[in-house]
Amino acid sequence: MTIASIGTPPLSVSDYIFRKIVTEMEDGIIALDEQGIIRYCNPSIEGLFLHAPERLIGRPLEVILPPRYRKNHHHHLSDFASGPTDARYMGSRSSFIVGYRADGTEVNLGATILRMRTENGMIFVAVLRDLTERHGYQHELERLANTDPLSGLNNRRAFTNLAAPEIARCRDIHAPVSIVLFDVDHFKAINDQYGHDVGDTVICEFADVLKSVTQADDLLARWGGEEFILLMPETGLVRSGAIAEMVRRSIQVLEFGQPNGLRLHLTLSAGVICSNDADETLDNMIRRSDHALYAAKEGGRNRVTLAGPREALAALA
Known part of the structure; x- marks a missing residue:
């Protein structure tokens, strides 16, 4: 079964559902190539980083990383690319990654990072969730304790x-x-x-x-x-x-x-x-x-x- 729109190729039901999820989910999604260049962003990325998605396409991932972390980013990406697993999660109770927003502020993120091999080379997909409120709450609990x-x-x-x-x-x-x-x-x-x-x-x-x-x-x-x-x-x-x-x-x-x-x-x-x-x-x-x-x-x-x-x-x- 396929679903078609005027002027667009027909989509299978699974393709349609996949695109619907990626486009409308609250979590931000970024796809990177092996060089760490951003190749895709879903609309929710703007809420996380205050960058319009189209302005991030073709730019290195470092643009949304705090300056203090940029130097070692390629090393971490290379380690993941050559590692034994195709998925990694960061954002547990005691750890998170830090994003850098267009206004110079930082955001605490949880990230599920997936590694996929395609005919055009390795692609990395990061699903990002804002953990600022959660970590702030946990920090307050720890402070009280x-x-x-x-x-x-x-x-x-x-x-x-x-x-x-x-x-x-x-x-x-x-x-x-x-x-x-x-x-x-x-x-x-x-x-x-x-x-x-x-x-x-x-x-x-x-x-x-x-x-x-x-x-x-x-x-x-x-x-x-x-x-x-x-x-x-x-x-x-x-x-x-x-x-x-x-x-x-x-x-x-x-x-x-x-x-x-x-x-x-x-x-x-x-x-x-x-x-x-x-x-x-x-x-x-x-x-x-x-x-x-x-x-x-x-x-x-x-x-x-x-x-x-x-x-x-x-x-x-």
């Missing part, structure tokens, strides 16, 4: 995941790593006397103080309750101890709970450790900082206790 909802800082899970590779990096360059564990003194009494709303306000205000002393490479998190943890890469005990002491003195003179009409004066205790040991694990470093914090509390609170090399302790004294 890694963020303490009260303070807005990293939570314990995020800190553990981020700290391990940062420590490994410091080990590779033979640099020290310091950890400070902070604890708001007598925090339970604040909750008991003024209520949890005031306690929550104190946590948020204390987090803001800690944010003000961190640098770009530092890793700050709410460790739990009234405890906060700060990892400082490439930082020795002298400097990390001085920063902890600066925070302690700042807390001592500031007033907290003001959004609730209060002017609370707080103190904190801190345990500071420094590690140069290539074999020391993150768990052990945190354990040592916790022991140092315990010593600060046992010593009367409102103090910073350091644990590290003797020469570093002597320099600080």
